[in-house]
Amino acid sequence: MPQNTPLIEVTGLRKSYSGRTVVDGVSFSVEEGEIFGILGPNGAGKTTTVECVSGLRVPDSGTVRVAGLDPVADHEQTSRLLGAQLQESELQPKILVREALELYASFYPNPADWRPLAERLGLNDKLTTRFAKLSGGQKQRLSIALALIGNPRVVVLDELTTGLDPRARRATWKLIEDVRRQGVTVLLVTHFMEEAQRLCDRIAVIDKGRVAALDSPSGLIGRSAGSTVISFTPSRPLDPADLAALPEVATVEHRGEQLTITGTDVTVNAVVTLLAQHRITAHQLRVTDATLDDAFLDLTEERESTATDTAGKAA
Ligand SMILES: Nc1ncnc2c1ncn2[C@@H]1O[C@H](COP(=O)(O)OP(=O)(O)OP(=O)(O)O)[C@@H](O)[C@H]1O
DSSP: OOOSSOSEEEEEEEEEETTEEEEEEEEEEEOTTOEEEEEOOTTSSHHHHHHHHTTSSOOSEEEEEETTBOTTTTHHHHHHHEEEEOTTOOOOTTOBHHHHHHHHHHTSSSOOOHHHHHHHTTOGGGTTSBGGGSOHHHHHHHHHHHHHTTOOSEEEEESTTTTOOHHHHHHHHHHHHHHHHTTOEEEEEESOHHHHHHHOSEEEEEETTEEEEEEOHHHHHHHSTTSEEEEEEESSOOOHHHHHTSTTEEEEEEETTEEEEEEOTTHHHHHHHHHHHTTOOEEEEEEEEOOHHHHHHHHHHHHHHHHHHHHHHHO
16 A cells, blocks of 8 residues: 555544534545545434535534645545545436436546446446436446546545445445556445445444544454354353453353353464363354454444443433
8 A cells, every 4th residue: 555645634524513513523544545434323424524525515623635635625626536426416307317427527627438437337228318217226326427437536435335236236346446446546435334344445433423443344343342253062061151261252151051252363262272171072163253243333332332331420
């Protein structure tokens, strides 16, 4: 990854609506060529954040720079290098798909050829269809095409695959991977963990307007308390306290004869060694890795329980 100045730099971004703070000191930077994910629960402030990056909203405070430009003050220059597919972007209902592609291409000095773009997004047989007659998924694909038509250096994709069926979603992931291979930097807002895990180099988890964590997908998963889950039935009774005493073990639960242990990837070895010392065989042994879903829940729940604890102590 290039070690130059980040292409996108967001520092201490704050934004309120009617006195309610929805983005509360968000900072992150995105390197050129990265796919950077923004993940978070509903209402966390993700869209507001990327709208500030795209110059569509004016921050209350903090700074946003895209290739050194201020997206609000230098809006025209920024919009030449940044393409945005934003949530619920609407076009004139009567515009034909082909007209929309031609119109958007005309806004840029060096647009992409819209024909192969339309083909890659499966829009070729819809070129003479009016926008209002497109399905939700087709509208979504058109808005992705419009975000890419200016051959942008950065593309901002908000809820990129919401409303797409699984096949179209996977085709869109391939397209994003292709776009990145061509050197385009991608800022991606998503609710889909599988999407974030597959596509993103790094992810900022945003919760209640703040960055709760910023790491690679595997780094986030590694932070999860139970990133590895081991379950088995011991060949003879084993005191769960012996397992819980291992420093590599996070939690131990037993249901009937079956034991379930959480920990990290080093836990498996520690548990197997303990079993060997006790001459116990593990029947129906299963080891599963946590997913980004688990990490996401852990990270956002942690903040909720911290908030509850604090509230409890204050009361
Ligand atoms: N124009 C607006 N005026 C008033 N409140 C707004 C406006 N836009 C967003 N909000 C509120 O700000 C909060 C953050 O919204 P935002 O869309 O940034 O969150 P989000 O993380 O993208 O949510 P989602 O995942 O549901 O799209 C929400 O409570 C939302 O209702």
